[in-house]
Amino acid sequence: MFNPSNPSPDSSYIRPARRGKHKIFIGMAPGVGKTYKMLEEADFLKQDGIDIVIGFLETHGRKDTALKAAGLEVITRKVYIHQNITLQEMDTDAILLRSPQLVLIDELAHTNVPGSPREKRYQDVEVILAAGIDVYSTVNIQHLESLNDLVARITGVIVRERIPDRLLDEADAVVVIDVTPETLEERLREGKIYAPEKIEQSLKNFFQRRNLIALRELALREVADTVEEEANTLTSVEQICNIHERVLVCVSTYPNSVQLLRRGARIASYMNARLYAVFVADPERFLSKGESLHIDTCEKLCLEFGGQFLHVKSHNNAFSVSFLGGKL
Numbered sequence: 511m512f513n514p515s516n517p518s519p520d521s522s523y524i525r526p527a528r529r530g531k532h533k534i535f536i537g538m539a540p541g542v543g544k545t546y547k548m549l550e551e552a553d554f555l556k557q558d559g560i561d562i563v564i565g566f567l568e569t570h571g572r573k574d575t576a577l578k579a580a581g582l583e584v585i586t587r588k589v590y591i592h593q594n595i596t597l598q599e600m601d602t603d604a605i606l607l608r609s610p611q612l613v614l615i616d617e618l619a620h621t622n623v624p625g626s627p628r629e630k631r632y633q634d635v636e637v638i639l640a641a642g643i644d645v646y647s648t649v650n651i652q653h654l655e656s657l658n659d660l661v662a663r664i665t666g667v668i669v670r671e672r673i674p675d676r677l678l679d680e681a682d683a684v685v686v687i688d689v690t691p692e693t694l695e696e697r698l699r700e701g702k703i704y705a706p707e708k709i710e711q712s713l714k715n716f717f718q719r720r721n722l723i724a725l726r727e728l729a730l731r732e733v734a735d736t737v738e739e740e741a742n743t744l745t746s747v748e749q750i751c752n753i754h755e756r757v758l759v760c761v762s763t764y765p766n767s768v769q770l771l772r773r774g775a776r777i778a779s780y781m782n783a784r785l786y787a788v789f790v791a792d793p794e795r796f797l798s799k800g801e802s803l804h805i806d807t808c809e810k811l812c813l814e815f816g817g818q819f820l821h822v823k824s825h826n827n828a829f830s831v832s833f834l835g836g837k838l
Contacts, residue, residue, distance in 0.1 A: 530639040531682040535648045538725040541703035544648040544687045545616055549578040552614055565613040566600040590623045597623045602634040612644040619653035619671040632673050651729040656775045664724045665716055674814045686733040691722035755783035761808045763801040775815040785817030793823045
C-alpha cells in the first residue's frame with residue numbers, strides 16, 4: 511500500500527481494480543505546491559513503469575511546474591466554442607479511450623464550459639474512476655461546499671466553484687500540501703504564483719496574512735478529521751457503545767437556510783453523526799416559484815452531504831420538529 515510519507519512511492523500502489531483509486535492533493539491557497547507535488551509523485555511512479563498521462567494540467571506560467579511535467583504524455587484538450595470564444599476543456603472521452611493506469615487532473619472544482627457532457631470536472635473524475643483508472647487531483651480547501659460560508663466570512667470572497675465534501679471522504683488518500691503563510695507571501699512577491707500586475711492586489715485581498723493563517727488551519731484540520739474518521743471505523747464505534755448522534759437542521763424559505771445546512775453538515779461530520787434536514791410546509795399556504803426552488807436547493811445540498819431530507823406538512827412547525835427529533 512502506498513505510504514504518503516514515503517518520497518519513493520511503491521509501484522504496487524497502482525493496481526488493477528474495477529474502480530480506480532483517487533488521491534487528492536489539497537492546500538490552503540494557490541501556490542502552495544499541490545500540482546508540483548502531484549507531478550513529483552507521478553515522476554516516481556513513471557520510473558517504476560506505471561502508465562501515466564496528464565488529463566489536465568494548469569501551470570499558471572510557473573516554470574518549475576512546467577519543467578516537472580516534461581516527459582509525461584499529455585491528452586489533447588477538447589475545443590469548445592462558447593459565445594464566439596474558443597475554450598479548451600479536459601477530454602474525458604479521450605482519457606477513457608487511452609485507458610492509462612493513472613491520470614493527473616488539476617483543479618478538481620473547475621466548472622466546465624456550457625455544452626460539456628458534465629457540468630463539473632469532479633464529475634468527469636468520477637466517470638474516469640468508474641472506468642478503473644486511478645486519478646491524482648488537486649484542490650484548495652476553500653472549494654469545499656460545507657466551508658463556503660466560513661471562507662466567505664474569513665476572506666470576504668464567495669467561492670463559486672465548489673466540490674461536495676463526500677469527495678474527500680471517498681478518496682483513497684488525501685494529502686495536505688502545507689507551507690507557512692510567510693513562504694506563500696514570498697512566493698507571491700517573487701512572481702511564482704501570479705503575474706506581476708496581480709501581486710499587490712492579491713496581497714491586499716485574498717493573500718492577507720490573517721486569511722492565510724485561517725485557511726491553513728482549515729486545511730490541516732480537515733485532513734486531521736479525515737484521518738481520525740478512518741481510524742475510528744463504524745465497527746469499532748459500535749463495539750464501544752450503542753450511541754448514535756444525529757444532527758437535525760430545520761430549513762425554511764429564508765435564504766439563510768443554506769448557511770444553516772452547511773453548518774449542520776460540518777457538525778455532523780465532526781460528531782460522526784447522521785444529518786437530517788426538515789422542511790415543515792403549511793398545507794394552507796402555497797409556495798412561490800422562488801421559494802420552491804430554494805427548498806429544492808436545500809434538499810439537493812442535504813443529499814450531497816449524505817443526509818436525509820424530510821418534507822412534512824403541518825400547521826404546527828414547533829410540534830412537528832420536536833416530534834421528528836424524537837423519532838430519528
